[in-house]
Amino acid sequence: xxxPLHSIPISARIIRMEKLKPxxxxxxxxxxxxxxxxxxxxxxxxxxxxxxxAMEPAWAIGIALAGMIIAVSFYYFMFTKTVAKNILRxxxxxxxxxxxxxxxxxxYILIIFMIGLGIALRHSPLDRRILxxxxxxxxxxxxxxxxxxxxxxxxxxxxxxxxxxxxKS
Numbered sequence: 001x002x003x004p005l006h007s008i009p010i011s012a013r014i015i016r017m018e019k020l021k022p023x024x025x026x027x028x029x030x031x032x033x034x035x036x037x038x039x040x041x042x043x044x045x046x047x048x049x050x051x052x053x054a055m056e057p058a059w060a061i062g063i064a065l066a067g068m069i070i071a072v073s074f075y076y077f078m079f080t081k082t083v084a085k086n087i088l089r090x091x092x093x094x095x096x097x098x099x100x101x102x103x104x105x106x107x108y109i110l111i112i113f114m115i116g117l118g119i120a121l122r123h124s125p126l127d128r129r130i131l132x133x134x135x136x137x138x139x140x141x142x143x144x145x146x147x148x149x150x151x152x153x154x155x156x157x158x159x160x161x162x163x164x165x166x167x168k169s
Contacts, residue, residue, distance in 0.1 A: 023096040026163065027156040030090060033102040034149030037142050044139025051132040063133050070133065071140025079145035087152050091163035
């Protein structure tokens with residue numbers, strides 16, 4: 001080995017790791033968060049669609065309508081507050097910032113938990129009608145909430161408004 005790791009002082013190793021951390025302008029975090037929330041929402045809706053398409057039309061229509069009602073309810077009562085807090089958190093970050101800061105450490109833990117829960121639900125004996133309802137509701141809510149991130153990106157990047165104006169208009 002030409003340069004054994006233990007021969008490099010720890011401070012030098014930390015500085016090298018900092019150089020590997022990709023930095024972006026803070027406004028790109030809004031776009032990245034929006035893409036992530038949209039992607040997950042569309043994926044959940046797609047899975048629900050697959051299950052719904054295998055059902056009798058009456059069941060599929062009823063579950064799809066109920067899923068839409070759940071999506072709007074989750075969006076309005078839960079996700080608007082969550083997205084607003086996340087946008088304020090992103091606005092408080094320095095500029096430039098690490099690209100993975102679009103989500104908080106707590107958010108990454110929640111993502112891991114939700115992925116595990118989704119896998120467990122898909123492999124559970126639960127009726128696909130129930131799963132389609134849950135997936136459609138959660139997917140729709142995530143998709144609707146993602147629009148807030150795109151709106152904030154537009155305000156900050158395109159309109160050149162300060163990030164703190166997020167709560168106005």
